[in-house]
Amino acid sequence: MTDLKLNQLFQALIQVYQKDSLEIKTPEHQALKVSRTVSFFAFWYERMRNSIEYREDHLIRRAAIERIFKRRILLNPEGARIAEPLIRELLWARYLPNQMLSENKIPMVQSAIDKYIALAKEMLSGRSAKEQNLINQFVMDLLTCEIEEILAPDERREAFVNFVYQSLLSQIDLPDERLNKDKSILLYSAVDFGFAKSDKALMRYHLAKILLPELTSKTGSAEKALPHFMNVVNHIEATINNKAVEKLRLFVKRNSAPFLILRDLLEANPKNFKTISATYDELKVRVDQMCRKRYKDTREKLTRAGIRSIIYIFLTKMVFAFLLEFPVDRLLRQDIEYLPLTINIIFPPFLMFLIVAITGIPGADNTTRIFERINYLVRSDISLEKTVIKIKQVDRRPLLTFVFSIIYLLTFIISFGAISIILTMLHFNIVSQLIFIFFVSMVLFFAYRIRQTSKEYLLVEKEGIFSPIKDFFTLPILSLGKWLSGEIARLNIFIFIFDFIVEAPFKAIFEIGEEWINFVKTKKDEFA
Numbered sequence: 001m002t003d004l005k006l007n008q009l010f011q012a013l014i015q016v017y018q019k020d021s022l023e024i025k026t027p028e029h030q031a032l033k034v035s036r037t038v039s040f041f042a043f044w045y046e047r048m049r050n051s052i053e054y055r056e057d058h059l060i061r062r063a064a065i066e067r068i069f070k071r072r073i074l075l076n077p078e079g080a081r082i083a084e085p086l087i088r089e090l091l092w093a094r095y096l097p098n099q100m101l102s103e104n105k106i107p108m109v110q111s112a113i114d115k116y117i118a119l120a121k122e123m124l125s126g127r128s129a130k131e132q133n134l135i136n137q138f139v140m141d142l143l144t145c146e147i148e149e150i151l152a153p154d155e156r157r158e159a160f161v162n163f164v165y166q167s168l169l170s171q172i173d174l175p176d177e178r179l180n181k182d183k184s185i186l187l188y189s190a191v192d193f194g195f196a197k198s199d200k201a202l203m204r205y206h207l208a209k210i211l212l213p214e215l216t217s218k219t220g221s222a223e224k225a226l227p228h229f230m231n232v233v234n235h236i237e238a239t240i241n242n243k244a245v246e247k248l249r250l251f252v253k254r255n256s257a258p259f260l261i262l263r264d265l266l267e268a269n270p271k272n273f274k275t276i277s278a279t280y281d282e283l284k285v286r287v288d289q290m291c292r293k294r295y296k297d298t299r300e301k302l303t304r305a306g307i308r309s310i311i312y313i314f315l316t317k318m319v320f321a322f323l324l325e326f327p328v329d330r331l332l333r334q335d336i337e338y339l340p341l342t343i344n345i346i347f348p349p350f351l352m353f354l355i356v357a358i359t360g361i362p363g364a365d366n367t368t369r370i371f372e373r374i375n376y377l378v379r380s381d382i383s384l385e386k387t388v389i390k391i392k393q394v395d396r397r398p399l400l401t402f403v404f405s406i407i408y409l410l411t412f413i414i415s416f417g418a419i420s421i422i423l424t425m426l427h428f429n430i431v432s433q434l435i436f437i438f439f440v441s442m443v444l445f446f447a448y449r450i451r452q453t454s455k456e457y458l459l460v461e462k463e464g465i466f467s468p469i470k471d472f473f474t475l476p477i478l479s480l481g482k483w484l485s486g487e488i489a490r491l492n493i494f495i496f497i498f499d500f501i502v503e504a505p506f507k508a509i510f511e512i513g514e515e516w517i518n519f520v521k522t523k524k525d526e527f528a
Contacts, residue, residue: 006278009166010378014277016159017270032106033099034091035517042092042507059199061095061152066144066201069113071507079117083110087151088514089507096151108150116143119215119222123229138204138233145205146216157196160266164259165191167377168252179244185210189239190248195256200240207236257366257459258373264290277378284371291367294457298361301453306356309446310349340428348439355447362458369459412476437480444474445481 006014050060068089072082083106090096120139124132165188172187174180185207192198192206209216212232215225239245265286266273277283416437423433 006274006378009163010277011274013159013163014266014274016156017266017273019155030102030104031099032087032091032101032103034088035514036098037517038514039092039094039098042089043094046093046095056197056199058197059202061090062144062148062201064090064093064095065147066140069140069144069147079113081110082113083107085511086147088511090151092514101151105151109147112143112146112150115215115220115222116146119225119229122222122226134233134237135230141201141204142208142216145202156267160259160263161191161196164195164252164256167259168255172248172251174244182239182244185239186242186244187248187252189242189245190252193245194249194252195259203240204236207239208232211235255373255459257457258370258377260457261287261290261294261370262374262377264294280375283374283378287371287374288367291362291370291457295361295363298454298457302356302359302450305450305453306352306447309443309450310352340423340426340432343426344428344432344436344439347436348443351440351443352447355443356450359451359454361454366457366459370457373459408476415476441477441481443481444477448478448481 046064055063065086068086069082072086073079076082087096087101087106087109091098091101116139120135123135123139127135168191169184169187172183174183174186179186188210189203189207192203196202198206205216212225212228214220215222215229265276268290269276269286275282276286419437419440420433423436428436
């Protein structure tokens with residue numbers, strides 16, 4: 001059929017993907033390498049450690065850098081010569097490929113560490129405790145993100161996020177004139193959050209690269225950044241927490257599916273995608289193939305996420321069972337009620353399994369809509385109508401607001417009251433009931449987040465007839481689960497055990513083990 005004329009923005013993106021993605025092979029004598037034996041144990045240790053903390057896959061490595069750095073800086077506050085052991089730990093755990101990094105990465109990482117430690121020292125002096133906490137976390141986020149970028153740069157990711165941002169920028173308007181002036185930075189933050197799924201640490205870093213290049217660029221330094229640092233920090237925090245970003249994030253999320261498929265196609269065909277995308281019929285066939293593949297992958301991803309959540313919930317549930325339910329049963333009844341205990345252990349994982357099993361994935365009609373939108377994105381002769389994003393909530397009448405609040409409160413009471421009555425009939429004591437409600441709320445919240453995975457490639461979501469009723473009665477439980485998820489993340493006993501009791505001696509053993517293996521190898525080479 002007719003050839004398509006590609007727009008300049010899309011052609012620029014293709015050029016980034018057409019660059020040779022293979023790095024220049026590092027000479028063997030300059031490559032950083034670690035023992036495969038040590039790496040085997042370190043890798044499985046990290047797998048266990050990460051299973052107890054729910055985090056998106058692309059965020060795990062940066063979090064590991066932060067965890068390793070915090071542990072090492074406790075024993076070495078000046079940060080001297082931290083770079084090499086930090087990189088080696090990442091190599092052990094296979095966060096980075098063995099024998100692919102050059103030794104010149106060590107001074108680059110050390111330079112970044114020195115820069116941010118110097119910045120923190122200067123900025124913390126004479127500040128309030130609240131300001132110090134913000135600066136400490138902000139500096140930690142910038143440092144760990146910069147280290148990850150030095151060790152594993154991703155030019156394609158940056159280029160595609162910019163493509164999404166530029167594509168959507170011309171499609172939206174904010175009715176508030178003041179917000180419209182800041183539309184660019186607000187939308188970029190929303191794309192970073194809603195499309196790229198960056199956490200707060202990455203969002204801070206990406207905004208700092210734009211607003212504070214005197215610190216984050218290759219020639220950046222702490223000294224150059226000092227005069228502007230606090231103003232930029234406050235500006236970035238205000239931007240991230242602006243309610244307009246959340247509204248824009250929802251808009252970005254609803255329009256992400258075509259961009260995701262387009263990115264997948266570019267990744268699969270980096271060299272010849274310009275030819276593919278220039279022909280209507282060929283592009284349509286490739287989009288259909290990729291959509292079907294991604295729908296299948298989504299089902300597998302749902303299963304993996306469900307299993308990870310079940311493991312996390314089951315492990316933490318066992319701790320509560322042994323630490324609370326057994327002693328309370330002994331204290332109140334002088335005996336153990338095995339039925340409530342069994343239900344409390346088995347039901348939450350089973351509920352998660354059931355929800356994941358019944359979650360559907362998109363179909364052919366969704367694929368057609370995605371192709372039509374991709375056709376708009378790559379062509380130069382089609383423009384979409386602008387969408388006005390309303391930020392301010394519509395004012396409601398005070399009386400109705402009061403009535404709705406009362407009804408919502410009653411729904412909360414009815415939902416949890418009904419659960420309590422049923423559990424009482426099953427001989428649950430008060431502690432067992434609280435634990436049951438706690439974990440059911442957590443399961444439903446995790447399940448809700450996991451179900452969002454199935455909607456990644458859904459362009460238009462259809463609500464069922466009874467969805468408003470279902471949502472009305474599940475919102476209280478989801479709200480509790482969301483609140484508990486945030487609080488329990490700070491109090492996760494397994495994270496405390498791994499990070500402060502197990503990890504330090506384990507990593508010390510790994511380090512000694514690698515030194516011993518290298519020593520033995522050196523001795524063996526003497527006989528060669």
